[in-house]
Amino acid sequence: MAAVTDLKTLLTSMRPVLRDGDFVYALWPHGRALEGDIEAAVREAEGLTVVVTRSEAERLGLSYDFVAAWITLQVHSALEAVGLTAAVSSALTHAGISCNVLAGFHHDHLLVPASDADRALEVLALLGRGLVLRTEGPADRSEILSLTSEAFAVSPVTGLPVDGTPEEVHLLRQLFDSDDYLPVFSIVAEMGGEIVGHVIATRGWSDELPMLGLGPISVQPHLQRQGIGTALMNEVTRRAEAAGESGIALLGSPVYYSRFGYRPASSLGVKAPESAWGDHFQVLPLSGWPADHRGTFRYAAPFAAI
Numbered sequence: 001m002a003a004v005t006d007l008k009t010l011l012t013s014m015r016p017v018l019r020d021g022d023f024v025y026a027l028w029p030h031g032r033a034l035e036g037d038i039e040a041a042v043r044e045a046e047g048l049t050v051v052v053t054r055s056e057a058e059r060l061g062l063s064y065d066f067v068a069a070w071i072t073l074q075v076h077s078a079l080e081a082v083g084l085t086a087a088v089s090s091a092l093t094h095a096g097i098s099c100n101v102l103a104g105f106h107h108d109h110l111l112v113p114a115s116d117a118d119r120a121l122e123v124l125a126l127l128g129r130g131l132v133l134r135t136e137g138p139a140d141r142s143e144i145l146s147l148t149s150e151a152f153a154v155s156p157v158t159g160l161p162v163d164g165t166p167e168e169v170h171l172l173r174q175l176f177d178s179d180d181y182l183p184v185f186s187i188v189a190e191m192g193g194e195i196v197g198h199v200i201a202t203r204g205w206s207d208e209l210p211m212l213g214l215g216p217i218s219v220q221p222h223l224q225r226q227g228i229g230t231a232l233m234n235e236v237t238r239r240a241e242a243a244g245e246s247g248i249a250l251l252g253s254p255v256y257y258s259r260f261g262y263r264p265a266s267s268l269g270v271k272a273p274e275s276a277w278g279d280h281f282q283v284l285p286l287s288g289w290p291a292d293h294r295g296t297f298r299y300a301a302p303f304a305a306i
């Protein structure tokens with residue numbers, strides 16, 4: 001099969017596959033004859049770097065630090081193809097995953113930290129659909145506000161068209177300026193350079209227990225029901241877990257959010273700010289959730305205005 005040069009075709013047909021086992025980088029001892037199963041090698045002025053399986057490194061007595069998973073992009077990429085390495089490493093960087101790229105004659109190979117292997121495959125699967133998740137920045141704000149306006153043009157509560165600017169847009173604008181804004185939990189989904197989805201979680205509390213309050217979340221109407229909301233929800237959960245947050249609270253459909261592990265807040269000892277919210281007020285307990293907790297939730301101050 002001819003080598004592919006077109007970036008879009010390369011991304012949609014990457015077919016990432018995880019090789020079995022762990023791999024390590026090691027410096028080959030100076031003056032020792034090369035032996036064993038070497039997967040890749042680079043000669044530099046300072047010495048020879050080899051990539052071998054962890055078990056082979058141990059058998060050969062080589063020392064190593066970085067333990068990697070090896071992902072092969074099975075698409076036959078032309079060596080002169082432009083942009084695949086940049087697109088892949090940028091998507092992985094946005095996900096906080098470090099990546100070493102090795103180009104073979106036929107394929108590109110990614111060595112990512114072994115503990116990030118599954119998540120790297122998820123990021124690559126999204127990239128194959130043209131989707132990149134990244135932290136939002138001030139330059140994205142106007143695009144996010146228009147997206148939110150479009151997503152909430154029909155009220156999710158009443159199912160009726162909203163008159164004027166949806167209140168979620170005002171809320172979001174205030175959240176961006178609030179002391180309770182936490183940059184790492186404001187995440188956009190980008191497709192072809194355009195923002196097509198956004199989720200935000202801000203500081204909230206159940207009595208004295210710091211938590212996150214999630215919302216609003218928006219996906220461009222013509223791209224809904226294609227998994228973008230799910231990708232954003234999973235990413236915010238992952239980031240919250242990595243940051244050591246205790247749990248995330250939100251108000252929304254139990255049908256939708258239970259699939260992400262959200263439970264009626266009352267079942268976890270958390271009272272809603274409004275008792276009328278019932279089981280629509282939900283909490284996702286993370287690893288640090290205190291089992292015996294009892295409290296009443298309060299959102300970041302801007303929520304009080306809606």
Ligand SMILES: CC(C)(COP(=O)(O)OP(=O)(O)OC[C@H]1O[C@@H](n2cnc3c(N)ncnc32)[C@H](O)[C@@H]1OP(=O)(O)O)[C@@H](O)C(=O)NCCC(=O)NCCS
Pocket residue numbers: 151152156217218219220223224225226227228229230231251252253255256
């Ligand atoms: C809610 C929203 C963010 C979900 O994003 P999405 O990209 O469409 O979601 P996904 O494609 O990942 O998931 C779609 C699934 O969620 C379900 N779903 C989406 N919104 C739902 C809702 N409000 N209630 C119940 N289920 C819902 C769909 O039925 C679909 O289920 P299926 O996979 O069983 O068919 C998006 O629909 C949106 O922006 N809606 C308008 C704004 C809004 O309502 N925000 C949330 C307020 S709580």
